[in-house]
Amino acid sequence: MGNMARSPLMMVFAEQMLAEGGVDAIVESCGILDELLPGYGLFPGVNLFTNANRHSIAIARESGLNLDSHIPRHISKFDLSNYDRIIVVDHHVRRALINEGAPADRIVILNDENDGIPDPIGKGHEAYNACASIIKQALPKALEDL
Structure with missing residues (x-):
């Protein structure tokens, strides 16, 4: 289902930035994939993995999160109509959320000018560091007006 690398990092960085700005907000993270591995059909909401990717966990720790x-x-x-802003990692996720009934006018693609946030899965710790840097740089714009 995903929800192990980019979006958990985005969640903890957004929580931190909003708290530092004095904004009281609920920040959540979720994934869109119904199938993780070829041949392993999964029902929506079922995941073979039980936590965030180890690289994401380590990078969060490095930031005190x-x-x-x-x-x-x-x-x-999730009932997506309950959220004021839905920040996604790329255009593919945006389309999937709209198909799930998310209000399109509330969806923001993080780092949209560069086609979103590159997926670091399978690329090693340095790719996760690069991903985290892009997220930190792009989040303030996405969190404006909250």
């Missing part, structure tokens, strides 16, 4: 208890969740567990 905690992803140790993050449990990947599927988009089907």
